[in-house]
Amino acid sequence: MTDVVENLIEVRDALPDGVELVAVSKFHPAEAIMLAYGAGQRCFGESRVQELLAKEDVLPKDIKWHFIGHLQTNKVRQLIGKTSLIESVDSERLLALIDAESAKAGVVTRVLMQVHVAKEETKFGFLPEELLEYFREKRFEKLTHTHICGVMGMASNTDDNERVRADFAAIASIFRTIADDEKLGLRGFDTLSMGMSHDWPLAVEEGANLVRIGSGIFGERIY
Numbered sequence: 001m002t003d004v005v006e007n008l009i010e011v012r013d014a015l016p017d018g019v020e021l022v023a024v025s026k027f028h029p030a031e032a033i034m035l036a037y038g039a040g041q042r043c044f045g046e047s048r049v050q051e052l053l054a055k056e057d058v059l060p061k062d063i064k065w066h067f068i069g070h071l072q073t074n075k076v077r078q079l080i081g082k083t084s085l086i087e088s089v090d091s092e093r094l095l096a097l098i099d100a101e102s103a104k105a106g107v108v109t110r111v112l113m114q115v116h117v118a119k120e121e122t123k124f125g126f127l128p129e130e131l132l133e134y135f136r137e138k139r140f141e142k143l144t145h146t147h148i149c150g151v152m153g154m155a156s157n158t159d160d161n162e163r164v165r166a167d168f169a170a171i172a173s174i175f176r177t178i179a180d181d182e183k184l185g186l187r188g189f190d191t192l193s194m195g196m197s198h199d200w201p202l203a204v205e206e207g208a209n210l211v212r213i214g215s216g217i218f219g220e221r222i223y
């Protein structure tokens with residue numbers, strides 16, 4: 001049996017001040033979430049819309065849900081109003097839809113832009129140059145009901161620590177280029193989400209202030 005509370009406390013003790021933890025609960029039951037909740041954890045991450053909604057429905061209302069998976073456009077409407085942060089905005093089309101549905105619902109949705117640097121990991125996310133161009137051209141000014149809070153990224157899935165570190169450094173560099181550009185006039189663009197169970201210490205060293213840890217807390221997922 002995985003000791004969720006013990007793992008959680010260990011992770012939290014290891015995280016430096018100022019780094020926020022998303023406990024990634026995807027594929028784990030509500031009971032496992034409640035163990036972490038009982039130990040004070042309030043922020044949880046899910047990668048599938050249906051699963052997030054089912055859990056949101058039955059679990060305490062002060063939980064902050066982060067959506068971290070690929071979001072299909074036909075599922076956006078259901079998700080609006082249920083999340084504290086959508087970390088995985090991977091296209092401008094998706095962003096436009098989130099904005100439109102948020103306007104209809106009369107809410108402001110907080111999001112991160114997912115940037116794609118790892119070679120083999122996932123096909124989702126903006127390429128660094130695309131993302132920089134998006135901001136350089138101030139295309140975010142069209143948004144009325146979406147707050148872009150920062151950047152999320154993943155490193156290559158490899159044992160080569162230098163490669164992982166280089167990926168995190170690249171993501172952090174893109175984040176800072178945008179965050180430090182005063183001409184953009186962005187407000188609250190301050191979140192850099194990177195690092196998972198096996199690589200979060202490197203991510204934190206490279207500047208992450210939000211980490212997403214699943215199996216390191218809840219144990220291996222059974223798909």
Ligand SMILES: *Cc1c(COP(=O)(O)O)cnc(C)c1O
Pocket residue numbers: 024026047068069195196197198212213214215216
């Ligand atoms: C599943 C997932 C995580 C957590 O992965 P672990 O290796 O279990 O810590 C983090 N980020 C994203 C985007 C994920 O899909």
